[in-house]
Amino acid sequence: MLKLYGYWRSSAAFRVRIACHYKGLPFEYIAVNLTKEGGEQHLPGYTILNPNRLVPTLVDGDMILNQSLAIIEYLDEAYPDKPLLPACPLDRAKVRALALNLVCDCQPLNNLRVMKYLGNELKQGKAQKEAWFRHWHRLALAGLEAQLEGTARRFCFGDQPTLADVCLVPQCYQAERVGLSLEEFPRIQRIVSRCRELEAFNLAAPERQPDAIVSN
Amino acid sequence: MLKLYGYWRSSAAFRVRIACHYKGLPFEYIAVNLTKEGGEQHLPGYTILNPNRLVPTLVDGDMILNQSLAIIEYLDEAYPDKPLLPACPLDRAKVRALALNLVCDCQPLNNLRVMKYLGNELKQGKAQKEAWFRHWHRLALAGLEAQLEGTARRFCFGDQPTLADVCLVPQCYQAERVGLSLEEFPRIQRIVSRCRELEAFNLAAPERQPDAIVSN
Incomplete structure (x- = not known):
């Protein structure tokens, strides 16, 4: 069975969970607690799987793979039922571009380690950190909103969910948090x-x- | 002929230029001056091509595409000579993960708009901005160095250049700048x-x- 190392609030892990559920692929979920004192992503048992000390990591038999997009493209090629990328190269390129708008130009600026650096090294307070978070989300979502005019129907690209939707929902979850x-x-x-x-x-x-950890 | 909108120092544009030259695809290069007062990426003639106001953008006939990785994967599929991704899904996934380590977890944190935000909004000086730039480059390159143990021979993955090398060289150009x-x-x-x-x-x-703009 697939093993997925993730963290509940990580957008990148959320993307891979959506892809697995959508494609009907059972997986064992192994939580890596990023917020615990020290951070479980820095433990040797994890860094040997993922030297970048980030989640997610997928293990499929002998294969160990990091980076959510590489993982989802792999799953889509290895388990082709319910594809997340269109068959035509041109359409596939469009879907990838929509996804990368979020995966490159939004999420990396707002993950836990960056927010920590803003606080600890640059001495930014809660208000500045939230303004930062909102700024990059707003820019990315505004750009995407404009591009969707040319591609969207029921979903980001046409009438079926694709990689772009798989990336959009976790990003919007983060946007709504602030x-x-x-x-x-x-x-x-x-x-x-x-x-x-x-x-x-x-x-x-x-x-x-x-x-x-759900607070009431 | 392909048209590539780029900026000389943009890592993302640099990646696409390498891919085009490597695959022997002639292209017209159209410079978008990101550092000019106001920024040419914000002009209506450009934002209609790229609502995210970033470079690069590729135009191939009727197709307009942003995001360097989506562009390179498209070129590799549409013009299959001298492939930049291996044929086997598992190998392809590994190459994509190596590339994404840089394209997601390093470059977006250090591009021009982010460095400007650090200076203008967060009032960080030159030393803090350079420390930021070095910090994320060092982390990403250290993670990649560890992963290369399992994949590299002459190049990042095996004995031929791939997408991973296409992303590595521009990132190292940036690292050396600081x-x-x-x-x-x-x-x-x-x-x-x-x-x-x-x-x-x-x-x-x-x-x-x-x-x-080369200073002597």
Whole structure:
């Protein structure tokens, strides 16, 4: 069985969970507690699997793979049922570009280690950190909203979920955490609502994971 | 003919130039001056091509595509000679992961707009900005150096250049700009030296572009 090392709130791990559930691939979920004192991602047992000390990591038999996009493209090639990328190279390129807008130009700027560096090394307070988080999310979502005019129908690209939707929903989860309303981005808002009606996206949601810390 | 909108010092544009030269694809290079007052990436003539206001953008006939990795994968599929990704899904996944370590977890943290935000909004000085730049480069290159133990021979993956090398050389160009020595990363240093012996990598180098500003 596939083994997925993740963290409930990590957008990158969330993406891979959606892909696995959508494609009907059973997996064992192994929580790596990024917020524990010291961080479990820095333990030797994990760094040997992932020298970048980030989640997710996928283990499929002998293969150990990091980077959520590389993992999802691998799953899509190795387990071709319910594809997440279109068959035509041109369409595939468009879907990849939509996804990379979030995966490159938004998420890396806002993950836990960056927010920590802003606080610890650059002595930024809560307000500045939240403004940073909102700034990069707003820019990325605004760019995506404009691109979706040319590609979206029911989902980001056409009428079926693709890699782009798999990346969009976790990013919007993060945006909403800092009070950014999706109402600014009506196409995105509609698509995310549709995705959230699907079981795969629900099963993958952070608060549904065994390592979730949900405050009442 | 392909049209490539880029900027001489952009790592992302540099990657696409390497890919085009390596695959022998002629292209028209259109410079977008990111550092000019106001920034040419914000002009309506450009934002209609690229709503994210970043470089590069590729135009191939009717197709307009952003995101360097989506562009390179498209070129590799549409023009299969001299492939930049291996044929086997497992190998392809490994190459993608190596590339994404840089493309996601390093470059987006250090591009021009982020360095500007650090200076303008967070009032960080030159020393803090350079420390930031070095910090994320060192982390990413250290992670990659460890992963290369399992994949590298003459190049990042085996004996031929791949997408991973196409991303590595521009990132090392950036690292060296802030005085980070590649001697810390001996595998990376050897591979970059080999790449720099190849014409494709040389023709694509920032200082060789028509919009380069080279100080003596």
